Amino acid sequence: MDNYIATLKQSQLFFGVGEDEVSSMLRCLQARLHTYKKGEYVFRQGEHIDNITILVEGKLMVQRDDFWGNRSIVNVIGPGEMFGEAYIAPDSGAILNDVIAQEDSGVFFFDVQKILTTCPSACKFHSMVIKNLFFAISEKNRKLVQKIGHMSKRSIRTKLISYLSDEAKRQNSSSFTIPFNRQQLADFLSVDRSAMSNELCKMRDEGLLSFDKNKFNLL
Secondary structure, three states: HHHHHHHHHOOOOOOOOOOHHHHHHHOOOOOEEEEOOOOOOOOOOOOOOOOEEEEEEEOOEEEEEEOOOOEEEEEEEOOOEEEHHHHHHOOOOOOOOEEEEEOOOEEEEEEHHHOOOOOOOOHHHHHHHHHHHHHHHHHHHHHHHHHHHHOOOOOOOHHHHHHHHHHHOOOOEEEEEEOOOOOHHHHHHHHOOHHHHHHHHHHHHHOEEEOOOEEEEOO
């Protein structure tokens, strides 16, 4: 477990907590490390979650398929990112999405009750973790609102412009890499892949951008 201390320290949950304290808190919180092969499910739609989870290695995709098999990508999770916290409230219900390993991955599980109940010593770092959890949930809500903003655009072009513009701002560069291939990007924006690819080619021919696979340059 100690091999992942540096990654855990970079997560929102342990922001501001020193490496030695993170190591101690893993024991205090009775953290468990699970590994998944590419293609394995971490969570399936309909399961109930009572753990907060942090990815420390690999890549996960949060996605949802409807009755007819149409897929929508909700989020991509990278090392150091937390997930599942939206479903830990007693009355929050079952998870609405599947979480699948896109690469061989390692995930830490934390019992939410261990996090919310401070230890007898009431150390300041435990209180800091509780505060960080609140801020992390607020940040997830902000990202959800941002995605809704992309999807609410009327055309494929305006959806692409909205998403790519935000990525350029987030990465502070007009040249950047996105975490999706073409099908995944189409699923994320809820558009047809062929129509989206055609629109990207039109935008390239009009001199608005250039791209190579998942690397983009806004012109």
